[in-house]
Amino acid sequence: MSDPCFRVDLTKEQFVFSAAHFITFAGDICERIHGHNYAVRVSVEGPLDENRYVVDFIALRDAVLNETQALDHHVLLPQDHREILVTNDEQETTVRFRERRWVFPNDDAIVLPVVNTTAEELARVIAERVRNATKEKFGDALSMIEVAVDENYGQWGVCRLPW
Numbered sequence: 001m002s003d004p005c006f007r008v009d010l011t012k013e014q015f016v017f018s019a020a021h022f023i024t025f026a027g028d029i030c031e032r033i034h035g036h037n038y039a040v041r042v043s044v045e046g047p048l049d050e051n052r053y054v055v056d057f058i059a060l061r062d063a064v065l066n067e068t069q070a071l072d073h074h075v076l077l078p079q080d081h082r083e084i085l086v087t088n089d090e091q092e093t094t095v096r097f098r099e100r101r102w103v104f105p106n107d108d109a110i111v112l113p114v115v116n117t118t119a120e121e122l123a124r125v126i127a128e129r130v131r132n133a134t135k136e137k138f139g140d141a142l143s144m145i146e147v148a149v150d151e152n153y154g155q156w157g158v159c160r161l162p163w
């Protein structure tokens with residue numbers, strides 16, 4: 001008989017962030033800048049520890065909140081897009097897509113290590129950051145972390161990473 005498999009899932013009311021973004025799709029269509037009230041959920045899988053936890057809900061909750069609060073009320077920009085080009089000087093972040101140009105105060109913009117700021121890519125960034133922030137505390141026994149990001153009431157992008 002195989003061992004039981006355990007997971008914790010967190011879907012908290014506080015796991016939300018409001019942010020602006022735009023993506024490209026179908027090759028060369030670039031959206032207008034717009035906002036979403038993103039929602040996040042997280043799952044972690046692994047064996048039970050001495051408390052009979054996979055991980056402590058509270059520790060995982062706080063790690064996710066750190067990431068969602070950091071993104072809240074910002075413009076999210078891609079670092080690795082071939083045509084959305086992001087540069088900055090001491091004060092401003094300038095974004096160019098062909099003939100279009102947007103300029104933001106540096107404090108309002110967050111440049112993320114993504115090709116396109118899709119829900120899937122945001123889920124990956126949050127999953128990587130939560131995993132990095134909790135790895136020492138949670139140890140090596142876990143098997144995976146999964147983060148899901150909802151862009152618009154039921155449109156979830158999901159990323160599962162090995163622990």
Ligand SMILES: Nc1nc2c(c(=O)[nH]1)N=C([C@H](O)[C@H](O)COP(=O)(O)OP(=O)(O)OP(=O)(O)O)CN2
Pocket residue numbers: 023031117118119120151152155157
């Ligand atoms: N798999 C994915 N598909 C799409 C994503 C994504 O991240 N992953 N993103 C988009 C766009 O960002 C689009 O802006 C989604 O926003 P939404 O408001 O849902 O799109 P609509 O303009 O159709 O929404 P309304 O309900 O009409 O306001 C597209 N696809």
